[in-house]
Amino acid sequence: MKIFSCLKKLKWNLIIPAFFLTTLGLLSIYSSSLSSDFLIFKKQIIFFAISIALLIFLSFFDFRFLKTNSYLVLSLYFLSLLTLLGLLFFGKEIRGVKGWYKIGSFSFDPLPFAAIVLIIVLSKYFSSRHIELTRFTPILFSGIYTFLPTLLVLFQPDLGSSIILISVWLGIVIFSGIRIRHLLILILIFSIAFGFSWKFWPRDYQKQRIVSFLN
Template sequence: MLRENQRRFKFDWITIILFLLLISFGYLNILSASHVGEITSYFDTSELYGKQLIFIGLTFVIIVLILSLEAKFYERFASIIYLVAILALVGLFIFGKDVNGARSWYGIGSITIQPSEFAKFATALAVAKYISDLQTNMKTLKDQIRVATIIFVPALLILLQNDAGSTIVYLSFFFVFYREGLQQVYLMVVLSLIVLAVLGLKLGVLPTAIITTIVLTCLYLFRKKKRGSIFQYILALVICIGFSYGVKLFYEHVLKPHQQNRISLWLRLEKDPAKLEQMRKAEAYNLIQSEQAISSGGWTGKGFLQGTRTTGKFVPEQETDYIFSTVGEEWGFWGSSFVVVLFVALIIRILYLSELQKSQFSRVYGYGVASIFFLHFTINTGMVMGLIPTVGIPLPFFSYGGSGLWGFTILLFIFVKLDSNKINEW
């Protein structure tokens, strides 16, 4: 009995410590980004930092609830949790509240809840449940389509709510499928399509077609083993050219002007310096201010609560999507590096623990957790530094908001609970 109780409370404290460091450092930066004038009370709910402190307090209540449930609960009720998440997303079309042009929130008085933040862990549970129940290795097309459907449904619902940033997160499950046996050809196809899309926009359809023809010709002539006939290579060429042309049409006729401008700025598509500067002022104001804030921090930063651009509110939405610019200005290169190390350590730790799991459900779920954190971290920091187009996506445990904080906490601590339940053979 004593041994059973000891096993029940044997959590991975390295993961928990990393979580505590991230949530603590995240709060300090929200405090810097949101405070105005002298701080009279950290519990002032009229200020964002006061609200965030309450969110953090409720987070620990959520953690206790998650860890108090049996690990089997999450596997047994994964499908029901997923269904509830889907119904919550559907309900937004009827009862949702518009915030910044996205119908992604339920409003209850002054409180707002964003279901898409909770749909991530629900989808991760559903994917893990399906793969583990069938003991599938993702080799058959039928299984691939079914698992893809589990991901496609919430992603589509979120996209229809005009929340493209949250939709992109669902691409992270591709890494999970690859770990579970998805053929390498899919990875090559995805990378090729990304390259084709960029080339098609940057160079145009005709130059892209010429480059693609040269590459496919070389592959056909110089491969030692001639796989497929020349007609298959011709078909591949036609598909590549058609895709490149389709991306061009999608960019010009489907994307909204501000979305076009963000991609144009990222790829430097505009050749006219005057128009480019005008576009930067109109569409990249947040990014410009963010880059200037980060660069002004230097090696060691200006100090906690001493960031002039942060306290001066030069960076819009700094407490949410652009919170990393506060880190760069007030904590400098070394502080920013510390945050990067914390996130990398957390992701690596989750992957390491996932490989130790005796249950396929726990392993698949663990990879889903790591992949979601990786995509959020990579896209948010890349966006803030201008390395990728601007996308509204929060930095886990740093960006202001209760829904995001609770969603990421639930995502992580379900895995902590699953890991504590694994059977040790040593």
């Protein structure tokens, strides 16, 4: 009975579209593997099965305890920073980016873990600072939590992953009830910072991707 009660609590309006998109992705990988040994497809099936098992397993936990457990949340945050920092020294370079740990045939990308931890940290931060969102200072402090992992990702260098982390922060900031004036200030700050860094920060191929996307 407990299993059914936990399953009822799941956000099926989010899970079903995700399941549908994953199925489409698996079908696409399957069709592209018809002329090979289906190794990539088999790996994705295994990862998908593990994800479903984790989803069911984690549904038994009440994650509201994270709201009152600051030490655990901060420990997860610093652990995520260490995994990103370790990539600069022990990561395997693929196409000029050190974004993976390689142990034998097993590869591990710490970015998804860092993104999930960042969501937890920011959610906890804004849940305790929601009354102060009328001021700009709490928003800047939340940006520091995002700046540290983003900086480590940029050192890899991985522009796309850094944009993901910034998007996570912006999304949470917007839905936390930020004032329009503060949002415009953030956009102005990002625009100025991006303009100054354009000459010496993105590599040529990264600039080409950005220009192609904007066009």
